[in-house]
Amino acid sequence: MRNILQVEDVMTHQALQRIEDLTARLWRDDLRNLRGWPRALIVAVRLVVVLLRQLLNGQLNLRAMSLVYTTLLSIVPLLAVSFSVLKGFGVHNQIEPVLLSFLAPLGPKGIELSNSIIGFVENIKVGVLGSLGLLFLLYTVVSLIQKVESSFNYIWQVERLRGLAQRFSSYLSVILIGPVLVFTALGVTATAMNNALVQQLLSAEPLGALVLALSKLVPYLLVIAAFTFIYLFMPNTRVKLTAAISGGVVAGVLWQSSGWAFAAFIVTSSKYAAIYSGFAIVILLLIWIYLNWLVLLLGAQVAFYVQYPQYLTRYPIQLRLSNRLRERLALQIMYMVAEHHLHQREPLTAQSLVHHLGLPMQPIHNVLRVLLNAGFLAETGDEPPTYLPRRDVATITLVELYRVVRKADEHRLLTVKVLPHELKVEEVMNQVQEAVEKRLDALTLRDLVEKD
Numbered sequence: 001m002r003n004i005l006q007v008e009d010v011m012t013h014q015a016l017q018r019i020e021d022l023t024a025r026l027w028r029d030d031l032r033n034l035r036g037w038p039r040a041l042i043v044a045v046r047l048v049v050v051l052l053r054q055l056l057n058g059q060l061n062l063r064a065m066s067l068v069y070t071t072l073l074s075i076v077p078l079l080a081v082s083f084s085v086l087k088g089f090g091v092h093n094q095i096e097p098v099l100l101s102f103l104a105p106l107g108p109k110g111i112e113l114s115n116s117i118i119g120f121v122e123n124i125k126v127g128v129l130g131s132l133g134l135l136f137l138l139y140t141v142v143s144l145i146q147k148v149e150s151s152f153n154y155i156w157q158v159e160r161l162r163g164l165a166q167r168f169s170s171y172l173s174v175i176l177i178g179p180v181l182v183f184t185a186l187g188v189t190a191t192a193m194n195n196a197l198v199q200q201l202l203s204a205e206p207l208g209a210l211v212l213a214l215s216k217l218v219p220y221l222l223v224i225a226a227f228t229f230i231y232l233f234m235p236n237t238r239v240k241l242t243a244a245i246s247g248g249v250v251a252g253v254l255w256q257s258s259g260w261a262f263a264a265f266i267v268t269s270s271k272y273a274a275i276y277s278g279f280a281i282v283i284l285l286l287i288w289i290y291l292n293w294l295v296l297l298l299g300a301q302v303a304f305y306v307q308y309p310q311y312l313t314r315y316p317i318q319l320r321l322s323n324r325l326r327e328r329l330a331l332q333i334m335y336m337v338a339e340h341h342l343h344q345r346e347p348l349t350a351q352s353l354v355h356h357l358g359l360p361m362q363p364i365h366n367v368l369r370v371l372l373n374a375g376f377l378a379e380t381g382d383e384p385p386t387y388l389p390r391r392d393v394a395t396i397t398l399v400e401l402y403r404v405v406r407k408a409d410e411h412r413l414l415t416v417k418v419l420p421h422e423l424k425v426e427e428v429m430n431q432v433q434e435a436v437e438k439r440l441d442a443l444t445l446r447d448l449v450e451k452d
Helices: 002-028 036-057 059-089 092-102 108-123 126-155 164-193 196-203 207-215 218-233 241-267 270-307 323-342 350-357 361-373 398-406 423-440 445-450
Strands: 377-379 386-389
Touching (some): 059 270, 218 241
16 A cells, blocks of 8 residues: 555656646747747747736736726717718718627617717717817827827837827827728728629639638628737837737637627626616626727737747746946947947937847836936937937047936935945945046047947
């Protein structure tokens, strides 16, 4: 009996050891050194684990819930603006079918809710609102898109929103042109399907059966295309097309699947109606909107990890620049900007700095902010913005740059002056400062670039 128990213990230990070895290899292998199906398999497993960790962490949940609140305030103004634009093209009646499709998982109550929202939209009269009311209407719509951009920037670790002028121009372009493009695409598709030549081709088998089967994929393709466009446009950074498509595919499939699941849940939600009475449909609507925003944010997270697979780590990465790395990175960026400027090359963008330095966006943005605030760099109004020296590089000394970077992010409540001054410590720190300044002497940024 004892021998049997010992054998079982050995087998259990070996099994646990294999699982531990497999888990260690899953997170230990460098994705840059893997190719083919092993890389795809490891990326897929890591992606699932990291996404589950993000959901449990709560940040995506909190942002999805905040977007639900903003949506409730903005949905009627948003539809009103879209309705006004589409009315000029004579396709305003297409809004109701799209809204019905979105609220379809709510069952019969979704139709009632859709009719109520459309009634609110039709009751909005721009002439009655006046200029102030119209501005508030547009502001409510723009605030929703701004909140979406802020959530996407959090996922992509970008700390800066677009500029105010660029924000309004970009957002209003999407609000005014987006609905026209969507309904134009739907109209062209419907017209093409009703064309006599297309109908003759569809009557020929097996082509007709194949097209009929593919037509069932059209809702998925349209949703995936919409999500892909959002992932390309919304973050205030450059998103690769492959990453956006990957996020769009995942989000599109999840969105359609969640619609079916939620519709099945509605069928069995009679208890909610008994408990909440007339408020049940409102609560179910809030849950449905929350699920939609969560799916959208999950797709954005997938796009981020596809573009930056180095973030697929066993434990969350917290990027904090050490003093040494901040000084090195600031000098490196200033050197690159000055070199491009003196040699009349194309000015650098934040994305080109990320590509050249091999670092994520967040630490580079932090150092760029320090250099911009100190007056060493100037940001152009291009899209994306480029960076140029704000002063003549022959007047920027390395000692001055060193001092500014060392003092970066100091607060008036926590500076060197508020610390108790121990004489011996003060002497050592002064010696360090004097040694650096003596070594750098009057060396300028131009001297560094032109140095042999």
